[in-house]
Amino acid sequence: MATASQDLAELLQRHGIRVTTNRLLVLQELAREPDDATAQEIWGRLREGRATTGLATVYRTLGLLYDAGLVDTLSHHAGGEQCYRLCSETHHHHLVCDRCHRVVEVDRCDLEGWVNKAAKRHGFIATDHRVEITGVCADCRRSH
Amino acid sequence: MATASQDLAELLQRHGIRVTTNRLLVLQELAREPDDATAQEIWGRLREGRATTGLATVYRTLGLLYDAGLVDTLSHHAGGEQCYRLCSETHHHHLVCDRCHRVVEVDRCDLEGWVNKAAKRHGFIATDHRVEITGVCADCRRSH
DNA sequence: CTTCCTGCAAAGCATTTGCATCCAT
DNA sequence: ATGGATGCAAATGCTTTGCAGGAAG
Secondary structure, eight states: OOOHHHHHHHHHHHTTOOOOHHHHHHHHHHHHOSSOEEHHHHHHHHHHTTOOOOHHHHHHHHHHHHHTTSEEEEOSSTTSOOEEEEOOSSOOEEEEETTTOOEEEEOOOOOHHHHHHHHHHTTOEEEEEEEEEEEEOHHHHHTO | OOOHHHHHHHHHHHTTOOOOHHHHHHHHHHHHOSSOEEHHHHHHHHHHTTOOOOHHHHHHHHHHHHHTTSEEEEOSSTTSOOEEEEOOSSOOEEEEETTTOOEEEEOOOOOHHHHHHHHHHTTOEEEEEEEEEEEEOHHHHHTO
């Protein structure tokens, strides 16, 4: 049986990214929790452990993972810190809770038709699209 | 007949924003061209004219206009400079050209049904949504 | 007159980069 | 071996803030 760490290593290799201790640590941190995290948060958590990883390395790694399409970035607080989040490698959208900032992926996307029509109406040819739905999640609704 | 400048002044007043020379200048600059602009670009253009407006004032003004819902912000280059753009005050979405970065508003949005269904599927109650379609505009397609 | 606005310079903060060293392949 | 990865510190660049003087109601 493959360990989680081996899975992550393979994930990197599959994307032509050299496997290093730091990269696995960052990836593990991203995989650990469903919520998103800033570069500085991830760095903080690594330092709490025995890791000596530098902040610059965390940024470099996140950039790499982003280019490979393994993480999404969301900017909750416009202009502030960027949030990173491990994501599925297929087309999907985001559902963000206004209160707790939890992010959930919406997988089934059947908007291609609508998107193409809207684009065409303005002379565009659509190549991609991105939807972000904001609202209140079940937990937050219940707890108030 | 009302001048453009008077229209802009009324726009500010209607939103409870004090009318000042600088604010009108920034608003005029935003209104002048359909493409979006960064704070620094706007500042540069004002300085090319006779204005002595400070960069800080441009930022303060844009923040004000944003809070009032008069401008949208887009961040093309994640983490880089923020782009501002005068927008209609009603619900709409964006169509962004990958090549020239032109932004067009998509007004008719009939996605509420889809959005609510997607949110409900994950236990959310949707309060808002935001769609960004990327593609290639007619001009860019023609010129290549 | 009083409150808010503005310009300037300085501060703040997230992110990037230079470089010597170290590690993966 | 050798090219890429890393830690650290310094640099960068966007944005915000403090403050004294100026404009709007």
